[in-house]
Amino acid sequence: MQPLRIAIAGTGMIGAVHADAARRAGARVVGVAASTPERAKAAAVRLGAERSFDHADELAAAPDVDVVHVCTPNALHGPLVRRALAAGKHVVCEKPLSTELSDALELADLARESGLVNAVPFVYRYHAMAAEARHRVRGGAIGDVRLLHGHYLQDWLSGRADDNWRVDAAVGGASRAFADIGSHWCDLVEWVSGHRIAALTAVVQTAVPERPASGSVSTEDVVHVLLRTDRGATGSLVVSQVSPGRKNRLWFEIDGAEHSVVFDQENPESLLLGGRTRTETVVRDPGTLSAEAARLSPVPAGHPLGYRDCFAAFVADVYEAVRRHPTDGAPDRPLHPTFADAARTARITDAVLRSAHSRSWIEVR
Ligand SMILES: NC(=O)c1ccc[n+]([C@@H]2O[C@H](COP(=O)([O-])OP(=O)(O)OC[C@H]3O[C@@H](n4cnc5c(N)ncnc54)[C@H](O)[C@@H]3O)[C@@H](O)[C@H]2O)c1
Structure with a gap:
């Protein structure tokens, strides 16, 4: 079995944790992207990635990548997820899925319709x-x-x-x-x-x-x-x-x-x-x-x-779903948390802000 080829956009605190978990799950970290090409080069060395990308957009659609990990600041999640799904990549995107509720709901729908494996690291489930x-x-x-x-x-x-x-x-x-x-x-x-x-x-x-x-x-x-x-x-x-x-x-x-x-x-x-x-x-x-x-x-x-073990277990479940994907499709009830779970927390977050603003009880759909 060929190792999965993964790439990571965003190489800060959590990007490094994703790289470690990916390697523990037997994947090749083929590339990383950061806020500048110079930072990406330095991060590729630090995280042991095979190469750096000058821009995260390039990484999200690279032909030799099976799974894209989005670990950038929040406002960049949506555009990178869209690009990766459009290029047929399985996607692990950090929470929150988006800075806007409507966008988070749309991303969850897009991922479901794509049939690709989608995952969000609500990793405390893995303790x-x-x-x-x-x-x-x-x-x-x-x-x-x-x-x-x-x-x-x-x-x-x-x-x-x-x-x-x-x-x-x-x-x-x-x-x-x-x-x-x-x-x-x-x-x-x-x-x-x-x-x-x-x-x-x-x-x-x-x-x-x-x-x-x-x-x-x-x-x-x-x-x-x-x-x-x-x-x-x-x-x-x-x-x-x-x-x-x-x-x-x-x-x-x-x-x-x-x-x-x-x-x-x-x-x-x-x-x-x-x-x-x-x-x-x-x-x-x-x-x-x-x-x-x-x-x-x-x-x-x-x-x-500890925390890194949870992360490794989460990533291992996601990659197992990816390996089974060509025959099984994206599982209806995956073991790992998905974009649908992230959309759920986006609804709760939206209710929190609306309640605080209106000083009232808010129903959460
Ligand atoms: N699931 C978890 O337990 C968990 C824990 C921490 C962070 N997070 C999430 O991970 C994401 C990143 O958080 P962090 O703490 O690692 O932040 P961080 O500031 O440590 O790292 C952000 C990284 O994004 C890179 N970046 C900035 N602009 C970029 C661009 N245009 N293209 C590519 N890379 C770019 C920066 O160079 C940096 O490496 C956030 O969405 C955060 O909510 C999740």
Whole structure:
């Protein structure tokens, strides 16, 4: 079997993670593109790619590329995805799929109609213990779900001197903290619980109103959400990029009639299983866990797995779908998260901004 030939547009923090995952899944990284030809050349050396492209447009349509990974700032996702799909490429595109809801919906439709494999790295689904939480919640082990709550907190934009392209709505989109990280929380909690956020009300805050390069800031640093699900549960969520000491704290609790289940992305090797008479810590041990949690455990208990392992498992699933594609087509129910899942989080993000603006409850379709 020939190795898949993949190329990566955008070679920053996450582009490097994609390159590592692609290699671990046995692919050839045939090329990279960055913001300038010089940066692309340097990145090709740094990431071990076979060559650099002067422009991402060229990469997206290159004849010797099977899968295009879009890892650029958000506003560039849509044009590159369109170009790659039009050239018949399978596409892995970073979240958020687009800076606009209507565009995200259109991209999801285009990908579905193309029949090509499409994927979005909601990679926290690939923590074995998140999969274990899903198995237990969906299998009824905690009883009827009553409430879902949690937070996603970071601190890297808490200083007045901190800045990034995400702060600028023209590049990152009108929502920053929620589109960037709140989207991960919603995807993960809906995936684990099987509940869908049906209505929400949100408050947003821009805690640092001026930043050095961005100037006056219109995107939010903080979001508080109250929510109701389609199956009668309630919930709440705090999202922040200005919480000192919190690096990447994605944390959720799902409370059922019999038990609660707690997952903490920064300590992903265990779950807390709460009960009235007994509360236990369930550790990752492929010998005792569900089939899916065991599948996501390539090493035995006591040998910690982390973010890059999730990414590698995600990319391996996507490439398996690509390898099967010529005979099977794009799977109806792929193992990996797709553009449809990203369009779903775009709807939730849009509802958050509309709710904050109108100070009202908004239904989420
Ligand atoms: N799934 C996840 O867990 C996760 C984590 C981090 C980032 N992301 C997403 O990945 C994307 C990139 O984020 P990042 O943190 O890597 O940002 P980054 O700033 O570290 O990197 C962005 C890269 O894009 C390149 N770039 C800029 N303009 C370009 C152009 N015209 N053509 C080609 N490349 C260009 C830059 O050179 C840089 O290498 C964002 O959409 C972000 O939301 C996802």
